Amino acid sequence: MINLHVVITGGTGFVGRTLARKLAAAGHRVTVLSRRAGGGAPAPAGAEVAQWNPARPSPALFAGKDAVVNLVGESIAIGRWTEARKQRILDSRVVPTRSLVSALAAAGGERPRVLVSASAVGYYGPRGDEDLDEDSPAGSDFLARVCVAWETEAWAAEPLGVRVTLARLGMVLGRDGGLLGRMLPVFRLGLGGPLGNGRQWLSWVHMDDVVSAIVLALENETVRGPLNITSPHPVRNRDFARILGRLLNRPAFIPVPSLALRLGLGEMADLLLTGQRALPRRLEGLGFKHRFPTLEAALSEVLGRNSAP
Numbered sequence: 491m492i493n494l495h496v497v498i499t500g501g502t503g504f505v506g507r508t509l510a511r512k513l514a515a516a517g518h519r520v521t522v523l524s525r526r527a528g529g530g531a532p533a534p535a536g537a538e539v540a541q542w543n544p545a546r547p548s549p550a551l552f553a554g555k556d557a558v559v560n561l562v563g564e565s566i567a568i569g570r571w572t573e574a575r576k577q578r579i580l581d582s583r584v585v586p587t588r589s590l591v592s593a594l595a596a597a598g599g600e601r602p603r604v605l606v607s608a609s610a611v612g613y614y615g616p617r618g619d620e621d622l623d624e625d626s627p628a629g630s631d632f633l634a635r636v637c638v639a640w641e642t643e644a645w646a647a648e649p650l651g652v653r654v655t656l657a658r659l660g661m662v663l664g665r666d667g668g669l670l671g672r673m674l675p676v677f678r679l680g681l682g683g684p685l686g687n688g689r690q691w692l693s694w695v696h697m698d699d700v701v702s703a704i705v706l707a708l709e710n711e712t713v714r715g716p717l718n719i720t721s722p723h724p725v726r727n728r729d730f731a732r733i734l735g736r737l738l739n740r741p742a743f744i745p746v747p748s749l750a751l752r753l754g755l756g757e758m759a760d761l762l763l764t765g766q767r768a769l770p771r772r773l774e775g776l777g778f779k780h781r782f783p784t785l786e787a788a789l790s791e792v793l794g795r796n797s798a799p
């Protein structure tokens with residue numbers, strides 16, 4: 491293994507904390523960039539934290555480093571999607587990514603060789619039962635437009651000689667965070683259930699597989715362009731609810747009506763009521779072996795039952 495110095499923007503978040511810890515444990519040097527001043531952001535074990543201004547990052551933060559993983563972005567799952575909030579969801583990804591690429595340009599010959607920039611399977615938009623791989627076209631709803639704009643900014647680093655991977659993440663399942671962390675209290679009360687008709691697909695992925703796929707993208711010089719980081723077995727929403735309920739020994743069969751979700755969440759309800767069946771074709775083509783290919787194994791591990799291989 492080559493030891494890298496990796497900079498992680500947004501590395502204080504759900505995915506970044508685990509990625510930073512695991513990269514550091516594997517012997518890499520890790521610098522997490524956070525907006526929070528004076529050590530306000532706790533450093534993931536083994537990593538150092540540096541403050542940055544995502545609108546005008548100093549090129550010195552990147553010069554002399556080997557790789558950047560870009561995980562910035564205001565959460566899409568908190569609060570109603572007002573027009574102002576939608577603008578913040580977009581700007582918090584597009585502006586820091588554009589500024590990051592400008593800083594890479596200014597770093598000259600000292601710039602990192604590789605950028606892995608987060609995106610999401612929301613790139614494909616709501617697509618019913620269609621199988622989607624990296625060659626499938628983008629959708630046209632709000633989240634798809636965010637992903638397209640965000641990926642376009644990251645891809646602008648390619649002409650600088652930086653190898654760019656666009657990491658289209660599915661819903662990440664891990665301990666202490668993410669959408670699952672917000673769903674668990676409801677399911678533990680026995681109040682969870684399918685959303686709407688429950689037929690919509692959910693492309694999920696275990697955190698350990700996210701970390702391994704990002705490491706692959708950092709290390710393998712042939713990985714360039716879009717990369718679906720999802721499990722090979724997406725599930726319908728109703729099956730997700732059923733399996734989670736069973737593992738928690740709680741009933742989870744009372745559907746949450748679409749109308750109630752729309753009234754409660756506004757346009758954000760579409761995120762839960764529609765979905766896509768994204769498949770990790772490129773990862774599989776690269777010989778990637780998922781540690782948690784099935785939802786049962788992934789959820790069991792996250793819930794602490796350790797039934798995974």
Ligand SMILES: NC(=O)c1ccc[n+]([C@@H]2O[C@H](COP(=O)([O-])OP(=O)(O)OC[C@H]3O[C@@H](n4cnc5c(N)ncnc54)[C@H](OP(=O)(O)O)[C@@H]3O)[C@@H](O)[C@H]2O)c1
Pocket residue numbers: 499500501502503504505506523524525526531544561562563564565581582586608609610611659660661662663668669
């Ligand atoms: N988790 C998932 O299931 C999932 C699925 C698909 C895609 N993704 C994408 O993957 C990325 C990482 O996800 P995550 O779950 O780890 O997110 P997260 O926990 O919300 O962390 C994102 C980090 O971005 C930084 N950030 C927030 N708003 C920002 C802004 N306006 N400008 C600059 N930085 C900002 C924050 O760091 P500081 O406050 O320390 O600066 C925060 O710790 C996100 O872009 C997300 O959209 C995640």
